[in-house]
Amino acid sequence: MKFSAPRGTKDILPEEAARWQWLEAQFREQCRLYGFQEIRTPLFEETELFARSTGEETEIVTKQMYTFTDRGGRSLTLRPEGTPGVVRAYLQSGMADKGGVQRLFYFGPFFRYERPQAGRFRQFHQAGVEVFGTDGPQMDAEVIALLLDFLKSLGIEGAVLKINSTGCKVCREAYREALRKALAPVLDQLCEWCQERYKGNTLRILDEKRPSCRALFGDLPSILDYLDEGCKEHFAGLRAQLDLLKIPYEIDPKIVRGLDYYTRTVFEVSQPGIGAQDALGGGGRYDNMVEEFGGKPTPAVGWAAGVDRILGALFDQKKNKDVEEFLLQIRRHHAYSLSPKVFIVNIGLEARRYILPLLNALHNAQISAIDDPLGRSPKTQMKEAAQRNCRWAVIIGENESRQGIVKLHDMESGSESDINRDNLAQELRKRLAEEKKATTE
Ligand code: HAM
Numbered sequence: 435m436k437f438s439a440p441r442g443t444k445d446i447l448p449e450e451a452a453r454w455q456w457l458e459a460q461f462r463e464q465c466r467l468y469g470f471q472e473i474r475t476p477l478f479e480e481t482e483l484f485a486r487s488t489g490e491e492t493e494i495v496t497k498q499m500y501t502f503t504d505r506g507g508r509s510l511t512l513r514p515e516g517t518p519g520v521v522r523a524y525l526q527s528g529m530a531d532k533g534g535v536q537r538l539f540y541f542g543p544f545f546r547y548e549r550p551q552a553g554r555f556r557q558f559h560q561a562g563v564e565v566f567g568t569d570g571p572q573m574d575a576e577v578i579a580l581l582l583d584f585l586k587s588l589g590i591e592g593a594v595l596k597i598n599s600t601g602c603k604v605c606r607e608a609y610r611e612a613l614r615k616a617l618a619p620v621l622d623q624l625c626e627w628c629q630e631r632y633k634g635n636t637l638r639i640l641d642e643k644r645p646s647c648r649a650l651f652g653d654l655p656s657i658l659d660y661l662d663e664g665c666k667e668h669f670a671g672l673r674a675q676l677d678l679l680k681i682p683y684e685i686d687p688k689i690v691r692g693l694d695y696y697t698r699t700v701f702e703v704s705q706p707g708i709g710a711q712d713a714l715g716g717g718g719r720y721d722n723m724v725e726e727f728g729g730k731p732t733p734a735v736g737w738a739a740g741v742d743r744i745l746g747a748l749f750d751q752k753k754n755k756d757v758e759e760f761l762l763q764i765r766r767h768h769a770y771s772l773s774p775k776v777f778i779v780n781i782g783l784e785a786r787r788y789i790l791p792l793l794n795a796l797h798n799a800q801i802s803a804i805d806d807p808l809g810r811s812p813k814t815q816m817k818e819a820a821q822r823n824c825r826w827a828v829i830i831g832e833n834e835s836r837q838g839i840v841k842l843h844d845m846e847s848g849s850e851s852d853i854n855r856d857n858l859a860q861e862l863r864k865r866l867a868e869e870k871k872a873t874t875e
Contacts, residue, residue: 440556441550441556442547442548442550442554442555442556442557443555443556443557444555448772449772450745452764452765452770452771452772453745453749453761453764453770454741454745455769455770456764456767456770457561457588457741457744457745458541458561459769460584460587460588461539461541461561461584462539462541463587464580464583464584464587465539465563465580467583468537468576468580469537470537470538470539470563470580471537471538471539472538472539472540472541473520473523473538473539473540474540474542475513475516475519475520475522475523475540476513476519477512477513477542477543477545478510478511478512478513479510479511479513479518479519479522480508480509480510480511481499481501481509481510481511482509483511483518483519483522484499484511484513484514484515484518486518486726486727487517487518487521487694487695487723487726487727488514488515488517488518488693488694488695489635489693489694489695490694491634491635491638491694492635492638492692492693492694493692494514494515494546494692494693495514497547498514498546498547498548499511499512499514499545499546499547500512500514500545500546500547512544512545513544513545514544514545514546515544515560515693515738516540516542516544516560516562516564516738517562517564517693517695517720517723517736517738518723520538520540520564520736521564521723521724521727521734522727524536524538524564524566524724524729525724525727525728525729529566530566530724530729530730530732533567534567535565535566535567535568535573536565536566536567537563537565538563538564538565538566539561539562539563539564540560540561540562540563540564541559541560541561541562541741542559542560543557543558543559544557544558544559544560545557545558546558551710551711552709552710552711552746553708553709553710553711553712553740553742553743553746554711555742558740558741558742558743559740559741559742560738560739560740560741561584561738561739561741562717562736562737562738562739563577563580563581563736563737564734564735564736565577565734565735565736566724566732566733566734567732567733567734568733568735569719569721569733570671571668571669571671571672571674571675571699572671572675573735574672574675574698574699574701574718574719574735575672575675575676575678575679575681576675577717577735577736577737578595578597578676578681578701578737579679579681581703581715581717581737581739582595582681582703584739585703585714585715585739585744588744588748589748589760590705590714590744590747590748592705592706592707593703593704593705593714594684594703594704594705594706595681595682595683595684595701595702595703596683596684596685596686596689596701596702596703596704597672597673597676597683597684597685597686597689597699597700597701598657598658598685598686598687598688598689598690598699598700598701599657599658599661599665599668599669599672599698599699599700600637600657600690600691600696600697600698600700600718601657601660601661601662601665601697601698602662602664602665602697602698602721603697603722604662605657605660605661605662605665606637606657606660608660609637609655609657609660610636610637612655612660613636613637613639613654613655614632614636616652616654616655617632617636617639617651617654620650620651620652623650624647624650625642625644625646625647627642628642628647635694637657637690638690638692639651640654640688640689640690641688641690641692656687657687657690658685658687665698668698668699669698669699672699673685683701689701689702691716691718695720695722695723696718696719696720697718697719697720697721697722698718698719698721699718699719699735700716700717700718700719701716701717701718701737702715702716703715703716703739705747708743708746708747708750711743713740713743714739714740714743714744714747715737715738715739715740715744716737716738717735717736717737717738718735718736718737719733719734719735720734720735720736721733721734771802772822772823773822773823773824773825774802774803774804774822774824775801775802775803775824775825775826775862775866776796776801776802776803776804776824776825776826776827776828776862777803777804777805777806777815777818777819777822777824777826777827777828778792778793778803778804778805778806778827778828778830779805779806779812779815779816779819779827779828779829779830779843780805780806780809780815780830780831781812781829781830781831781832782831782832782835784832784835784836785830785831785832785834785835786809787835788830788835788855789805789830792805792828792830792840792855792858793805795856795858795859796858796859796862798859799859799860799862799863800863801859801862801863801866803828804822806818812829812831815827816843819845820845824845825844825845825846826842826843826844826845826862827843827845828840828841828842828843828858829841829842829843830855834852834855838854838855838856839852839853839854839855840852840853840855840858841853842858842861842862
């Protein structure tokens with residue numbers, strides 16, 4: 435083979451695609467319940483859009499973007515995250531002018547040039563939501579509840595919610611000063627990465643994982659001690675709402691997240707035990723971005739969840755239990771079934787004349803059906819019908835062709851009956867309706 439998928443990307447093959455469709459359907463259903471509407475933005479945007487919002491100093495912008503110059507000389511970037519594009523579209527489309535609260539969701543691929551490892555890819559997928567127009571902590575709790583309901587609808591167990599407040603510009607600056615003061619005595623012993631952060635977005639130092647640096651940190655001040663009255667009240671409001679919803683959470687003052695735009699609430703949901711990349715989703719409030727993009731001051735809050743990681747966690751988790759049963763449950767729903775209802779077994783050239791009209795009649799009657807275009811032996815065709823778990827085999831040979839009939843073979847009971855060729859679709863619809871009635875009675 436001459437080619438393989440680029441490093442950090444993967445193919446989603448039919449077997450796995452059924453799980454993806456199922457996950458997306460659960461996400462859409464939760465969004466529908468919460469009154470969110472879908473938005474689809476381009477996969478690439480002007481590079482400047484991300485530099486200005488995600489943050490000039492963030493790892494995403496400095497190291498991870500897929501940036502290219504197009505033939506017209508424009509600098510474009512494959513979207514590394516969804517929030518800036520959604521804000522741009524919200525403003526550009528005039529949605530912002532409508533006022534009120536806009537609740538949006540998205541689902542699709544994103545791109546970051548990261549070192550691939552379990553749970554981390556260069557093309558990955560996010561399910562995300564963004565809400566514009568309300569600054570109260572109630573919406574923060576509502577979007578968190580939506581994330582947890584989504585994970586619950588997938589059967590994810592044991593996910594941990596961590597929350598924090600990064601305050602507003604004013605309290606963050608006071609905290610930054612305190613942090614710099616606390617770190618100054620050990621600064622020259624810290625790694626290069628920490629020293630860079632110290633100069634710029636000092637709060638990101640809290641993300642440092644190297645034990646050698648962490649040991650030097652000692653007891654760092656907590657941002658929660660630096661919140662001003664408004665931010666303190668907002669954070670208390672969020673906790674009160676989560677308590678009312680009986681949503682368990684941990685307060686973790688070290689959560690700052692790797693993007694620059696957050697104000698006040700930030701949160702992460704992780705799944706302990708799935709490996710180093712255990713963040714299933716994260717988000718927070720970004721009350722300044724709309725204004726920074728030239729809109730009226732508009733508060734906003736949202737999150738994104740990593741679909742590749744969620745499916746990994748889910749199927750690893752279920753593997754320990756009963757993954758086969760779980761997959762069966764998904765497949766039982768016809769939308770995710772990999773099995774056509776009907777397999778047309780054709781024998782001889784004469785029979786082949788009738789295949790397409792038969793398939794067409796079945797498809798028009800909403801019955802999934804395939805044939806064997808290779809015209810292999812009847813035994814091989816029957817074997818394939820069984821392997822594919824088809825409900826019926828429809829056999830058409832020379833005799834049947836001449837008589838205008840087909841043999842309907844029930845793959846479950848093994849019984850066979852002759853059916854007039856023109857009545858096949860009708861007969862199968864009748865049988866499907868009877869089966870449905872029997873299972874619901
Ligand atoms: P983020 O924390 O950068 O936030 O990404 C959200 C989630 O996407 C992560 O928790 C993780 O599950 C998944 N993810 C990120 N990078 C990768 C990767 N390389 N491979 C696999 N999964 C990955 C954002 O993107 C923000 N836009 C969230 C947000 C929306 N904040 C406000 N609104």
